[in-house]
Amino acid sequence: MxxxxxxxxxxxxxxxxxxxxxxxxxxxxxxxxxxxxxxxxxxxxxxxxxxxxxxxxxxxxxxxxxxxxxxxxxxxxxxxxxxxxxxxxxxxxxxxxxxxxxxxxxxxxxxxxxxxxxxxxxxxxxxxxxxxIDLDEFRPIETERARGVVDWPTDGRHVLFPYHPDRPVKNYPLAERVVERAAERTPFDIELHTVSGVEYDLIPYYMNAADTLLLTSHREGSPSTIKEALACNTPVVSTPVGDVPERVGSLDVSGVGSSVEELATKLRQTLDAAEEPGGRDAIQPFxxxxxxxxxxxxxxxxxx
CATH class of the missing domain: 3.40.50.2000 (Glycogen Phosphorylase B;)
Structure with a gap:
């Protein structure tokens, strides 16, 4: 054909x-x-x-x-x-x-x-x-190794916003408010990172360097970044856009929220979680x- x-x-x-x-x-x-x-x-x-x-x-x-x-x-x-x-x-x-x-x-x-x-x-x-998504490229990598590759500190908690902050539809100001609210009630520092314009083969390292991926878009279809993060076993916190609720609905260490408070609460829960995220298994059909x-x-x- x-x-x-x-x-x-x-x-x-x-x-x-x-x-x-x-x-x-x-x-x-x-x-x-x-x-x-x-x-x-x-x-x-x-x-x-x-x-x-x-x-x-x-x-x-x-x-x-x-x-x-x-x-x-x-x-x-x-x-x-x-x-x-x-x-x-x-x-x-x-x-x-x-x-x-x-x-x-x-x-x-x-x-x-x-x-x-x-x-x-x-x-x-x-x-x-x-x-x-490419399940061979997006796979779990040891956190300390990933942070060394992307040059992030090894201590504290790291949250990844996977877009350029100037893209209006991605709603970066909401991400900032969510992280600020979550940080008010946690005993550890939370650092919010953005990533854009880097070589694609570095993206799995950013995903694995993060403790949580945060998506705050106004709208999405089926965002690949969500599936890529889950394939790396990185928890996801997101607004309920596109098919994200379907992708994370069965996972205990990920979730969606519509307000700053809901998102901040879910973010704190993922950053505190001790259990396995389970995203890798959930994303196998994709x-x-x-x-x-x-x-x-x-x-x-x-x-x-």
Whole structure:
């Protein structure tokens, strides 16, 4: 099977992981990225110009087109020679252009979303397939070793906020308030760290260096950072966004909260916990192999 993959970022981890995992199942992919005409992001004209770029491909050489992100759907459906599958990732459906994405999705032969919450936003059937993670790369590492690699102090408690603090949707000010409130009632120091723009192969070390991962986003689809942390056996405290409640609901040493007080209480509990987090076992069904198996099933249903 051969697939034309459309994306806004050919180097994004979720794209490269997906292409590699599908290749292991015999799916050959060619990746086309929406052009960028300026340094400050893409313009409407960039997406419009992507349509003839896609139509100019030898589409008879492909079994289907996979539009990875809602705003790549128009270029995918501008051709009608092969079926179209789209994957909606979160911000494309729940963000500024969500209304457009819903309309575009009606013309696709199959739709994949990363959480049940997203599926409920659509007026059509969708396959719920959360992002898979590399369970070999994201694995437990001895805490002291991990802290040495990322140059964190070995004492105190360390909380990881896994995004750039300036991204509004990630709501870093709430994370600061939560840590400040938790620190008022604990006998130990709590240090809040942010991480962004580092080499991807360092992320498992940051996950393992942290005592807890804290996510305070306004909205999410199926955040990979949550599954990555759990695969490292790092507890997670989060707002109830996307599929996070499903991922941590069965775990005693992780949880969700909607207010500063709820989140701070759960954070204190995870930092004090003596029992095993259990995240590694809970996240086993979300490896890349299982994800690619389910995507390939959608492909086969679409082309038959």
């Amino acid at each position: 051969r697939v034309l993959q459309l994306t806004t970022n050919a180097e994004a981890t979720y794209v490269t992981n997906q292409v590699a995992a599908l290749a292991d199942r015999g799916v050959e992919s060619d990746v086309l990225e929406v052009p960028r005409s300026g340094p400050d992001g893409r313009r409407v004209t960039d997406y419009l110009q992507f349509c003839p770029t896609v139509r100019a491909q030898d589409l008879n050489a492909y079994d289907l087109v996979h539009a990875n992100f809602g705003l790549t759907i128009p270029a995918a459906i501008a051709q009608r020679r092969v079926p179209v599958v789209t994957s909606l990732v979160g911000s494309d459906l729940m963000g500024r252009f969500g209304g457009l994405t819903k309309q575009f999705a009606r013309f696709c032969d199959a739709v994949i979303v990363v959480s049940a919450e997203m599926a409920e936003l659509l007026s059509r059937d969708a396959h719920v397939i959360p992002y898979g 490896g890349l192999d299982r994800m690619s198996e389910r995507i390939l099933s959608v492909y086969r249903q679409t082309i038959t």
